[in-house]
Amino acid sequence: MDGYNFAYLDEQTKRMIRRAILKAVAIPGHQIPFAGREMPLPYGWGTGGIQVTAAIIGPDDVLKVIDQGADDTTNAVSIRRFFARTAGVRTTTKTAEASVIQTRHRIPETPLRADQIIVYQVPMPEPLYKLEPSRAAAKRRHALADYGEMHVKLYEDITRFGRVAVAYDHPVMVNERYLMSPSPIPAFDNPKMHMMPALQLFGAGREKRIYAVPPFTEVKSLDFEDHPFHPGRAEQKCALCGGTKSYLDEIVIDDQGGRMFACSDTDYCESRRA
Amino acid sequence: MSLLLEARALQKNYGRITALADVSLNLRPREILAIVGESGSGKTTLLNVLAGRIAPDAGEVFYNGAPLSALGELKLRKLQRSRWGFIQQDPRAALRLDVSAGGNIGERLMAAGARHYGEIRATARQWLNAVEIDPERLDDMPKFFSGGMLQRLQIAATLVTEPEIVFMDEPTGGLDVSVQAKILDLIRGLVRRLGLAVVLVTHDIGVARLLADRLIVMRHGRIVETGLTDQVLDDPHHEYTQLLVSSVLPA
Amino acid sequence: MMMLAASGLEKTFSLHLQGGTRLDVLRGAGLGVRAGECVALSGPSGAGKSTLLRALYGNYLVDRGEILVRHAGELVDLVTAPAETVMEIRRETLGYVSQFLRAIPRVSALDVVAGVPECRDAAAKILRRLGIGEKLHALPPATFSGGEQQRVNLARAFIRDWPVLLLDEPTASLDAENRDIVIRLMQEAKAKGAALVGIFHDAFVRDAIADRTLTLEPVRQN
Numbered sequence: 001m002d003g004y005n006f007a008y009l010d011e012q013t014k015r016m017i018r019r020a021i022l023k024a025v026a027i028p029g030h031q032i033p034f035a036g037r038e039m040p041l042p043y044g045w046g047t048g049g050i051q052v053t054a055a056i057i058g059p060d061d062v063l064k065v066i067d068q069g070a071d072d073t074t075n076a077v078s079i080r081r082f083f084a085r086t087a088g089v090r091t092t093t094k095t096a097e098a099s100v101i102q103t104r105h106r107i108p109e110t111p112l113r114a115d116q117i118i119v120y121q122v123p124m125p126e127p128l129y130k131l132e133p134s135r136a137a138a139k140r141r142h143a144l145a146d147y148g149e150m151h152v153k154l155y156e157d158i159t160r161f162g163r164v165a166v167a168y169d170h171p172v173m174v175n176e177r178y179l180m181s182p183s184p185i186p187a188f189d190n191p192k193m194h195m196m197p198a199l200q201l202f203g204a205g206r207e208k209r210i211y212a213v214p215p216f217t218e219v220k221s222l223d224f225e226d227h228p229f230h231p232g233r234a235e236q237k238c239a240l241c242g243g244t245k246s247y248l249d250e251i252v253i254d255d256q257g258g259r260m261f262a263c264s265d266t267d268y269c270e271s272r273r274a
Numbered sequence: 275m276s277l278l279l280e281a282r283a284l285q286k287n288y289g290r291i292t293a294l295a296d297v298s299l300n301l302r303p304r305e306i307l308a309i310v311g312e313s314g315s316g317k318t319t320l321l322n323v324l325a326g327r328i329a330p331d332a333g334e335v336f337y338n339g340a341p342l343s344a345l346g347e348l349k350l351r352k353l354q355r356s357r358w359g360f361i362q363q364d365p366r367a368a369l370r371l372d373v374s375a376g377g378n379i380g381e382r383l384m385a386a387g388a389r390h391y392g393e394i395r396a397t398a399r400q401w402l403n404a405v406e407i408d409p410e411r412l413d414d415m416p417k418f419f420s421g422g423m424l425q426r427l428q429i430a431a432t433l434v435t436e437p438e439i440v441f442m443d444e445p446t447g448g449l450d451v452s453v454q455a456k457i458l459d460l461i462r463g464l465v466r467r468l469g470l471a472v473v474l475v476t477h478d479i480g481v482a483r484l485l486a487d488r489l490i491v492m493r494h495g496r497i498v499e500t501g502l503t504d505q506v507l508d509d510p511h512h513e514y515t516q517l518l519v520s521s522v523l524p525a
Numbered sequence: 526m527m528m529l530a531a532s533g534l535e536k537t538f539s540l541h542l543q544g545g546t547r548l549d550v551l552r553g554a555g556l557g558v559r560a561g562e563c564v565a566l567s568g569p570s571g572a573g574k575s576t577l578l579r580a581l582y583g584n585y586l587v588d589r590g591e592i593l594v595r596h597a598g599e600l601v602d603l604v605t606a607p608a609e610t611v612m613e614i615r616r617e618t619l620g621y622v623s624q625f626l627r628a629i630p631r632v633s634a635l636d637v638v639a640g641v642p643e644c645r646d647a648a649a650k651i652l653r654r655l656g657i658g659e660k661l662h663a664l665p666p667a668t669f670s671g672g673e674q675q676r677v678n679l680a681r682a683f684i685r686d687w688p689v690l691l692l693d694e695p696t697a698s699l700d701a702e703n704r705d706i707v708i709r710l711m712q713e714a715k716a717k718g719a720a721l722v723g724i725f726h727d728a729f730v731r732d733a734i735a736d737r738t739l740t741l742e743p744v745r746q747n
Contacts, residue, residue: 143347144347144348144351145348146385147385148355148385151381151384151385151389152370152373155380155384155391156374159374223389224389224390224394225389225390225391226392226393227391305609455631456631459629459632462629487608502583502584504584505584508579508584508585509579509584509585509586511539511586513542516542517541520542
């Protein structure tokens with residue numbers, strides 16, 4: 001595409017982002033500030049994820065973009081097209097074929113490999129922000145590993161609701177050191193992050209933070225010994241492929257309250273039906 | 275007996291105001307030391323410097339022989355979270371009012387690594403008992419507690435990690451007299467039972483007499499007199515101490 | 526064996542609030558008490574009996590002199606000993622019976638005497654011996670009469686075998702019957718080897734228990 005650098009961002013910017021990524025990989029789970037650029041879509045639409053992808057993607061990469069597990073939603077389609085036009089890379093909907101997967105709010109069901117990179121779009125990178133409104137104070141807590149408050153919140157959940165009530169964005173301890181927000185993925189997906197062979201990168205555009213989980217890193221969801229973390233899943237089977245192990249979307253199909261459950265991961269569902 | 279805490283020549287100024295001038299003291303294990311003085315005497319500043327919350331302009335505080343300034347913030351915070359405790363005058367400033375009583379007590383345990391929900395609750399219940407709050411109130415919000423109950427909750431939430439040293443800033447200030455008596459008695463019993471060392475700041479000589487083994491009298495940032503509590507109060511030597519002692523209204 | 530030996534004690538009170546008035550109370554006072562012995566302090570009011578007794582406990586500071594106490598086999602000078610040593614001596618060796626009980630609210634008579642739960646049985650025994658019935662054991666002494674309070678105070682002292690015991694008017698608010706019980710307690714303490722120093726206004730008590738009397742004269746003020 002004329003007038004634009006490969007993958008939209010200029011090379012200096014890409015270097016800056018790669019430096020941030022290197023730092024992030026060196027300190028698993030720790031948030032690294034980066035000088036986010038203006039992107040041709042507003043905050044809240046994946047600008048962080050796009051900048052990370054733009055910094056790492058090369059002409060030989062194969063890109064998959066999903067939004068809530070689906071390749072065919074507006075956002076996924078737009079972002080995929082964006083890279084097709086600015087980088088000319090091959091795109092795919094098949095998880096197994098991709099070398100870079102950019103995602104919003106889900107991890108694919110198909111296990112990822114060591115030669116893949118997954119890029120998460122993150123709205124709020126700070127796991128403590130609800131408990132500690134001051135970002136400066138939150139920074140201190142991370143530096144001092146002062147996470148008692150987070151466990152207090154989980155304790156309160158169990159006291160009030162009988163279980164930890166965090167359905168998505170359940171905070172995790174990375175490499176036994178940093179408390180991290182896994183992004184708003186359902187709790188069901190948290191276990192996939194643990195010892196994942198692929199590199200996991202996280203980009204928050206509005207908050208201008210990048211963080212990372214290197215391959216084969218310990219990622220443990222916060223819980224109590226006697227109230228262990230429970231990856232929740234609806235009990236139904238997928239109406240399309242019959243799957244019982246994947247995360248399901250609940251879809252309202254008529255005005256009488258009729259609903260069906262279907263795999264959230266469209267590629268997984270399709271490949272089971274093939 | 276080795277010194278648990280030692281302060282040498284502490285100096286602290288706020289602009290032209292001298293909060294601490296050449297203050298030295300020590301604390302042994304299981305000892306209760308009271309710092310008595312009127313407002314502006316520097317006693318609260320001294321407490322905060324001893325507890326590592328404020329850095330002095332000059333002088334040093336030693337914990338088990340090691341200077342606090344060399345500890346590093348991470349170690350100091352860890353110390354303050356478990357081996358040390360700090361009871362503030364206003365429990366509302368120290369407690370989380372939107373977290374249940376049990377959550378408040380459990381916080382220091384969880385910060386120290388406790389990860390068993392049932393055990394945390396059991397420990398919290400025991401401590402509610404120890405501070406004479408009905409254990410059934412474990413899940414109640416402190417929002418609905420009286421001032422005296424809040425202070426007792428703070429005591430429980432602080433002592434739950436069985437700290438070695440507890441710093442107390444006017445622990446009964448602002449409470450009704452009958453409530454004060456109850457809390458002082460509680461503190462006295464718990465401190466003796468757990469073998470805690472305590473540094474206690476108070477303007478109330480009666481509190482010092484009841485709780486403390488030794489007494490330090492401060493005025494304008496300086497120590498004017500120090501010694502065994504009964505000796506300083508019954509045989510005050512310094513003019514200011516004599517004034518303080520004679521000013522106590524008889525019951 | 527010498528348990529307590531004080532010599533050359535001098536004490537002057539400086540009353541800063543009364544225009545710096547100085548009051549000489551002790552000038553060269555001293556005494557020695559052996560194990561199993563009781564020395565009574567006598568003299569007119571203002572002679573310094575109470576001051577001397579309090580000085581022997583470290584409650585008053587003397588300006589000059591030495592107060593040797595046999596603590597853990599050694600003679601320790603209370604005047605120069607560091608605070609923690611004085612505290613240790615008061616915990617283990619040196620007991621003091623004040624004239625009035627300082628009543629702590631909420632603590633039962635039983636616990637005032639016992640100190641720790643393990644000693645409650647012994648505390649009950651000695652309270653009974655001093656005529657404080659079971660019904661009163663669970664009550665805080667603040668509500669007791671002066672005489673009852675003093676008996677609680679005495680129980681607290683006599684529950685233990687103090688090597689050295691200082692007593693300030695121990696029988697002042699007691700009737701004859703209880704006075705005799707206290708005399709017996711002091712005799713038993715002496716028999717166990719305790720060294721006693723006491724102020725006894727009651728001549729009957731003094732004659733019954735004191736082996737020697739030290740008479741103090743008021744110091745002439747300059």
